[in-house]
Amino acid sequence: MPRSTVARIDLKALRENYRLASELASPALAMAVVKADGYGHGIVPVAQALANDAPKYAVACLGEALAIRDAGLRQPVVMLQGVHAPEDIELCARQGFEPVLHSRHQVDWLAQTEARPTFWVKVNTGMNRLGFLPGELSELMAKLDAIGARSGLQGFVTHFACADDRDSPMTAEQTARFEQATAPWPELMRSVGNSAAHFIPGQPLFDWSRPGIMLYGGSPLVGKTGPELGLKPVMSLEAPLITTRTVRAGETVGYGAGFVVEHDTRMGMVAVGYGDGYPRHAGTDTPAAVNGRRIRLIGRVSMDMLAVDLSNAPEAREGDQVELWGQTVGVDEVARCAGTISYELLTGITARVPRDYR
Incomplete structure (x- = not known):
């Protein structure tokens, strides 16, 4: 499957x-x-x-x-x-x-x-x-x-x-x-x-x-998001939580050990990465969402995975779909965190990600 x-x-x-x-x-x-x-x-x-x-x-x-x-x-x-x-x-x-x-x-x-x-x-x-x-x-x-x-x-x-x-x-x-x-x-x-x-x-x-x-x-405007201009999001990029765990204060997450956990934190791994076109430079605090609750990325984005802080979504479980951008989190927000524009994010989603038309 x-x-x-x-x-x-x-x-x-x-x-x-x-x-x-x-x-x-x-x-x-x-x-x-x-x-x-x-x-x-x-x-x-x-x-x-x-x-x-x-x-x-x-x-x-x-x-x-x-x-x-x-x-x-x-x-x-x-x-x-x-x-x-x-x-x-x-x-x-x-x-x-x-x-x-x-x-x-x-x-x-x-x-x-x-x-x-x-x-x-x-x-x-x-x-x-x-x-x-x-x-x-x-x-x-x-x-x-x-x-x-x-x-x-x-x-x-x-x-x-x-x-x-x-x-x-x-x-x-x-x-x-x-x-x-x-x-x-x-x-x-x-x-x-x-x-x-x-x-x-x-x-x-x-x-x-x-x-x-x-x-x-x-x-298309500096300092504005699509919804602020009356535009509706067309693409929702989603990926599943494939594991959750609690990381302890002082431990690190991801490549380079660049993110150090300040206090015991429940985190999850999401099956999406820069190999799918998600921006590698979208680092810690980039927003995402699960079950309608906004969460944040932590650490570096990998080729096939990224880590999220589930503190704001305690009910999230393996198999739940995480929205990387779409209805809850705007693509313009993610682009701003990654130091780019929504044009690049939307056109950069690779062929590995199937499109589901509705």
């Missing part, structure tokens, strides 16, 4: 989070971002669950887009990294994928084929990862006209660097640069809004927003 370590996925909560994103984005439409295997939740089940709500999906790369088509879903799929090889352009045209072109070599590939997919152009307004600078757009548009590809252009996208910090002036600065850069082509659509931008008062989202982490219940 396999161990009962599992990631339970609440598809109803996923849909409700998407509908909140749509409400916040309105009158813009919201494309559901399902890249990175649906942020660790499973790209196919996530896309299928949103099929009646989302008019468009967004992924990072071609393989993810193909997974959506293989599942029988026909919505357009935006490929945020565009194409990685010239032959991908023809495939995009056939499959209804919408690559985001961000570099000259991708435009050169487009010029070398007769295929004419629908596509977007990325504008670099300050993130400085991908995209054409605002001053390069006129030359780019002239080239698209020259190669007969302009008719396939849907519009422009950019990406915010600091939208997670509502006090940062950079989001407003990037928005102004984007508006000015794209003003000569008012007939084309525009997209700027990541999850965080949905929660910035007065922030224009133009024609299409791109909600990602908020669909899965994680907070």
Whole structure:
């Protein structure tokens, strides 16, 4: 019999989070971002669950887009990294994928084929990862006209660097640069809004927003948790207590003997560790829960196990399920204790952990 370590996925909560994103984005439409295997939740089940709500999906790369088509879903799929090889352009045209072109070599590939997919152009307004600078757009548009590809252009996208910090002036600065850069082509659509931008008062989202982490219940904002933003947790990571014991004052727990017990303490071992994707740097005092009671981790996280202090849950017994994050303990709380963000935790759950869809 396999161990009962599992990631339970609440598809109803996923849909409700998407509908909140749509409400916040309105009158813009919201494309559901399902890249990175649906942020660790499973790209196919996530896309299928949103099929009646989302008019468009967004992924990072071609393989993810193909997974959506293989599942029988026909919505357009935006490929945020565009194409990685010239032959991908023809495939995009056939499959209804919408690559985001961000570099000259991708435009050169487009010029070398007769295929004419629908596509977007990325504008670099300050993130400085991908995209054409605002001053390069006129030359780019002239080239698209020259190669007969302009008719396939849907519009422009950019990406915010600091939208997670509502006090940062950079989001407003990037928005102004984007508006000015794209003003000569008012007939084309525009997209700027990541999850965080949905929660910035007065922030224009133009024609299409791109909600990602908020669909899965994680907070996109510094200093806020998902539930504080009205988001519902979608993944509950659970694992069983496999033993309990009392450790005496002065004894140590775990690798490195770094945790010294101050007084006699009932502790338990939980069958989950960094081999399952639980963060190794989530140390002592990181919250967890058992039977609805909040408890804490003690000592180092091992590859397959971690230790918990059961002082606050005296009724807990071997076989009880421990919630590492979910309904009682938020994934954002765990991320903060581990010095990371919920994005990394959710996408980091390994294939060893089965997903249970509900």
